[in-house]
Amino acid sequence: MARMSAAPAAALGIDLRVLATSRQESAAQVVSDVCLGAHDDEHAVLAFADGCDVVTFDHEHVPGPILEKLEARGVAVRPGPRALVNAQDKAIMRRTLEGVGAPVPAWRIVESSAHAQDFAETVGYPFIVKTSRGGYDGKGVWRVESASHLDAVMSQPLPPGAVWLAEAAVPFTQELSAQVARSPSGQTAAYPVVRTVQTEGICSEVVAPAPGLDPDRAVEAQRIALDIAGALDVTGMLAVEMFDTGHEIFVNELAMRPHNSGHWTIEGAITSQFENHLRAVLDLPLGSPNAREPAAVMVNILGGDVGDLYSAYRHVFARDPGVKVHLYGKEVRPGRKVGHVTAVGSDPQSLLLRARHAADYFSGAINE
Ligand SMILES: Nc1ncnc2c1ncn2[C@@H]1O[C@H](COP(=O)(O)OP(=O)(O)OP(=O)(O)O)[C@@H](O)[C@H]1O
Ligand SMILES: [Mg+2]
Structure with missing residues (x-):
């Protein structure tokens, strides 16, 4: 970032x-x-x-x-x-969000698997168990299927300063991210609400704007993100990860920095999340968060068996001059986010095929 x-x-x-x-x-x-x-x-x-x-x-x-x-x-x-x-702490975050009236899934801090079992009686299996601190990319989050699974999950050591959280498993139809920038003076800018797709706990794709999202619900998601930014006095970029059930929106978690769900803004928005983060923390007027094109997609490049990513440039660039590639200069390790590909245009489905193709070539999943 x-x-x-x-x-x-x-x-x-x-x-x-x-x-x-x-x-x-x-x-x-x-x-x-x-x-x-x-x-x-x-x-x-x-x-x-x-x-x-x-x-x-x-x-x-x-x-x-x-x-x-x-x-x-x-x-x-x-x-x-x-x-x-x-x-930093998902238990503090849940309590704060409840306090400001943001919609959150049913949740509880649980001290033992017996205590979590009580929670299971109210929400049923499967439900979600997380560590309050130290998780990322789905590490520290489990979808618990049974009492024995619960015992196995909660017998693991907690990261320093963390507690166990139990949450109802939200039956979402898509995951959303609503990003806003907020300056110390209180100026705000709301980006189009996007769909995020996680594969094995890691964000794999983002589509802007979120396909099929009811316009009223998109505005509601932006409103929720703006309200949270104001209530918590956030400065800089805020990403509010949300679940959309088709009827309702719930807040999953918050990130107060540029976020993977906003990488598309480099090519896809008038002002990228990175520029607006700088403008916001310096208390400068914010840039327009509006999209340049009707659609943008971002596909993460995950480390595969190709160590030298540069060697893929000739093929990827020649095949599709319209996709934009960002590599992070990180050592390639399997499953690690080492870059991303963005495509902007009008039809999200065809943009996704093009961006996935490039990302798959970098990871070595395909070779033509
Ligand atoms: N209450 C829930 N109901 C349904 N699915 C959930 C719930 N909580 C988490 N998940 C799923 O697990 C994923 C990871 O959860 P969460 O965002 O809390 O963890 P994380 O590891 O901190 O994520 P990140 O990769 O954003 O840092 C979510 O994107 C979602 O797919
Ligand atoms: Mg998350």
Whole structure:
């Protein structure tokens, strides 16, 4: 995410400094001002922030106490720690969302599998068990099918500071993401609501706008995201992941940074999520979030058995000059997100076929 912020920062003449653990990290390869250090090392973060006008994030794992220390030193931290904790801890997030009246699935903090079994009596099997902290890409989320499965899931160790959450399994027809940008002055911009598709817990595809989404429900999703951004005093980009059951919308979780569901905006929107994140955290007027074309699709490139992704360029570019490729400079490992392909136009179905073809060629799933 930080790497994809480098292009709009360069265009706008904004100096980016990156905190990275090595020069080989994705963003450190393309940003000249790199501070080496870990995001959970207080000394490293304080030294990094020295001389920065604003500190922001491309993930939510910087510990809250470090961010509070930064704020106490007068550094502008955007989003601030009180907002960000809702993207760090799903139990805090659920409680906050309920407090602001956002629609959430039935949920409960459960201390033991016996306690979770009580919850199962009310919602039935299958239901969802998650760790409140430390999960990503579907790690830390289980669809629990039976009492013995529940015992097996909850016998695993919890990540530090985490609790177990039980949630009703929402019978969604599609998953949505509603992204908004919000500045400290309170200006907001809402992007078109998109469909996200997860495969084995990892986001695989995004279609903008979400196909078949009732226009009133799309506005409702944008309204929910704007309300959350305001109520939580979010600054920067906010992604609200949602479930659409065809009748109702429920909020799944929040991300307070550029998000995979918004990569399509680089080519597909007047202002990308990366540019609007920069504008928002710097308290500059926001750019238009409107789409340039009737449809845009994004397909993630997952690591496969092709180590040298560059070697695929000749074929992919020659076959379809209309698709746009982004590689992240990450070492290829099976299943890891190493890049994405975007296609914009009018028919989402044909755009998807083209973008999937390119992504499959990069991952080695096809060879022609
Ligand atoms: N209550 C629920 N009902 C139905 N499906 C759910 C529920 N909670 C999670 N899921 C499914 O599991 C996926 C991952 O859940 P969640 O977004 O909470 O985890 P994550 O690992 O933090 O995700 P991310 O990859 O966005 O970081 C969701 O996208 C959805 O497909
Ligand atoms: Mg998620």
